[in-house]
Amino acid sequence: MSGELTNARKKLATIPSLLKQQKAMPAVQAAYDAVLIMLKGGLMKAEREEFQELIDSTVHILNSDKKLREDYPLIINYAPGEEKALLETLREILQELQKNVSAGAQQLLAAMEKRKREQLEKGQALIEENNISEAQKLFNALIKEFKDDTELRAEIADKFIKSGLYNEALEYLEDALKNDPNAIFLYNRIGIVLRKMKDFEAAEKYYLRALKINNKDEYLYFNTGRLYYDWKKWDRMAKAAQKALSINPNFAEAEKMLKFAQKKMG
Secondary structure: OOHHHHHHHHHHHHHHHHOHHHHHHHHHHHHHHHHHHHHOOOOOOOHHHHHHHHHHHHHHHHHOHHHHHHOOOOOOOOOOOHHHHHHHHHHHEEEEEEEHHHHHHHHHHHHHHHHHHHHHHHHHHHHHOHHHHHHHHHHHHHHHHHHOHHHHHHHHHHHHHHHHOOOHHHHHHHHHHHOOOOOHHHHHHHHHHHOOOOHHHHHHHHHHHHHHHHHOHHHHHHHHHHHHHHHOOOOOHHHHHHHHHHHOOOHHHHHHHHHHHHHHHH
């Protein structure tokens, strides 16, 4: 279930960026999918409270979007415990948005997405050929074309990360963060890259900034603990593991991390 919860968190995190790109339907779909995952999962009290806070924030963001209000003028109501009613409302909005999307617009969106995929594949091929400068030129042109697409920048960074090109990846991740300063997953990913580069102090700063935005994500604490493992900061590693376990007592990997850190501390 933990993997599904992580997926739900990611879906909710993408909504502001999608709305910024005027992609109301994918944004509402992401909210719908996340609420559905929550309803299907046997959440513990802390997890349920965390998701209710995230959903409440998401509903506020949806209600504040001018373009979505034009397409669906009714206010979305939500209170903790009323997730089923919210799910029905989101389904109704999706049906209304579907009616408003013309076949021509759908074709245009599909064509744009197809072009994006094709260019990403070309860039990947250039990286594999070790033609890094040409890959960067192609990716930079693609970013200009899809200038508000934070996920695109992160996806490009992932291609460099997988090839061990951490400096290049870092440039795209930092650019993505400028585009969307509240995207926690970007802080986390930058932290991972800096850890791999052994720039532990800088990595810690990014993790701590992410935890200021959201201190209820056990996986964020766990990744911070991984940093302290590489850094050999056993006391900090233990604290990070404890924080993760306080949010999710069934987090087996965090429990192993805590025991390892305590053993190292003697």
